Amino acid sequence: MDIVTEQKKCRFHKEHGTAGFTLIEIMVALVIFAFGILGVAKMQISAINGNAAALKITEKFSLASNEIERLMGLPYTDSDLDRTQGTARTPASQPLSGYDLSWTVQENADDSTIPLDAKRIVVTVVPDSGETCILEQLIARLE
Helix, strand or coil, X not given: CCHHHHHHHHHHCCCCCCCCCCHXXXXXXXXXXXXXXXXXXXXXXXXXXXXXXXXXXXXXHHHHHHHHHHHHCCCCCCHHHCCCEEEEECCCCCCCCCEEEEEEEECCCCCCCCCCCEEEEEEEEEECCCCCEEEEEEEECCC
């Protein structure tokens, strides 16, 4: 027998148990992989919930900010700024529905911490569910 034939024989005659994976090894690997996938799924659910909560906070702040901007754009002597309280409900037809919006205008006579010739606007947004958003702004008489 020559050397080439002997090398071919060795290549085809491997010992049993040294090639491939056993069923137990594959099952252990699958269990470890499954735990990893479950962890990623839980993180994804947490991220989705966090994004939904952030959206609600952004919506509340946006509504309150828009209302303060609207009130600040009014003349200082406007009837909406005469130590009043106002309320509104966002209609169901609007994209930001399900919020109760209210505002209060206070003057120095109501609260001594407010400077003379100034008014404090307090806007409150209350969602159907969740936490309330309150924004305050001082406006001064410009003469």
